[in-house]
Amino acid sequence: MLFLERQVFIRRWWPLLLAPAIVVATLWWLVPAKPNQAEWSAAVASVVVVLSIGLLLTLRLETRLDAAGVHYRLFPLQWAWRSRPWTEIAQAYVRSYDPLGEYGGWGLKGTSTNRALNISGDQGLQLELRDGSRLLLGTQRPAEITQALNRLNVSGPSTVGTV
Numbered sequence: 001m002l003f004l005e006r007q008v009f010i011r012r013w014w015p016l017l018l019a020p021a022i023v024v025a026t027l028w029w030l031v032p033a034k035p036n037q038a039e040w041s042a043a044v045a046s047v048v049v050v051l052s053i054g055l056l057l058t059l060r061l062e063t064r065l066d067a068a069g070v071h072y073r074l075f076p077l078q079w080a081w082r083s084r085p086w087t088e089i090a091q092a093y094v095r096s097y098d099p100l101g102e103y104g105g106w107g108l109k110g111t112s113t114n115r116a117l118n119i120s121g122d123q124g125l126q127l128e129l130r131d132g133s134r135l136l137l138g139t140q141r142p143a144e145i146t147q148a149l150n151r152l153n154v155s156g157p158s159t160v161g162t163v
Contacts, residue, residue, distance in 0.1 A: 001066045003148035005141055007119040009059040022049060061119045063137050065148045070127060072137050074108050074117045084127060084135065091128040092154045094142045098122065106138070 024045075055076070062081075064071040069085035070092070103109035103116040110116045118124060118138025125145055127135040139145050 001064055002151055003063070003065040003145055005061075005063045005139060005145070007061045007138065007140055009056055009119050022053075059119070061117055061138060063125065063139065063145075065145065065152065067152065070125070070137070072117060077108055084129065086152075086154065088129050088131075089127050089154070090130045091126075092149055093126055094123060094139065094146050094149075095126050096122050097124055097126075097136060099138075103136075110136075 058076050060075050062073050062075060064081075069083055069087075070089070071081045071083045073079070073081050097103075097116075099106055099109075099116075099118055099122060103118070106118050106120060108115075108117055113133040115134070116124070116136040116138070118136070121138060121140055123140070123142040124136040124138045127137070129135065
C-alpha cells in the first residue's frame with residue numbers, strides 16, 4: 001500500500017453546533033405541550049438526535065492507493081470497500097474543487113456518472129474512468145497522494161494514465 005488516508009467528519013468545534021440540538025431535545029422532553037403527544041415527540045426527537053450524533057461521530061472517508069488500484073469507503077454509509085482497478089482509470093490527479101458549487105456540499109454527493117465522496121476541504125483525487133464517468137475522493141493530503149500517483153506512474157489530466 002502506497003497511500004492511506006482516514007478523514008473524520010467531526011472537528012473540535014462541532015460540539016458547539018450540536019449543543020443547540022441537544023438542548024432543544026432535552027427541553028422538548030422536560031416541557032411537554034400535550035401530555036399524550038409530548039412523550040412520543042420527545043422520544044422521537046431524542047432518537048433522531050442520538051442517531052445523528054452517532055452518525056457524525058463515526059462518519060469517516062477512507063482512501064487507499066496500491067498497485068491494484070484505488071480503494072475507498074465512506075463508513076458507516078458504505079461498510080464494504082469499493083475498488084477501482086487502474087485498468088478502469090483513464091486519468092487520476094489531484095485538483096481543487098468547489099464542494100458546494102460542484103456537488104452541493106460534503107458527504108456522498110453527485111450522480112452515477114459524476115460522484116464525489118468528501119468530508120471537508122476543497123482538494124480531491126479526481127478519477128476519470130474509461131467508461132466516461134468521474135469519481136472525486138476528497139483529501140486533506142494532496143501532496144502525499146500526488147507523490148503516490150507518481151510512484152505508481154499514473155498520469156494526470158494531460159495524458160492517458162498507464163500503470
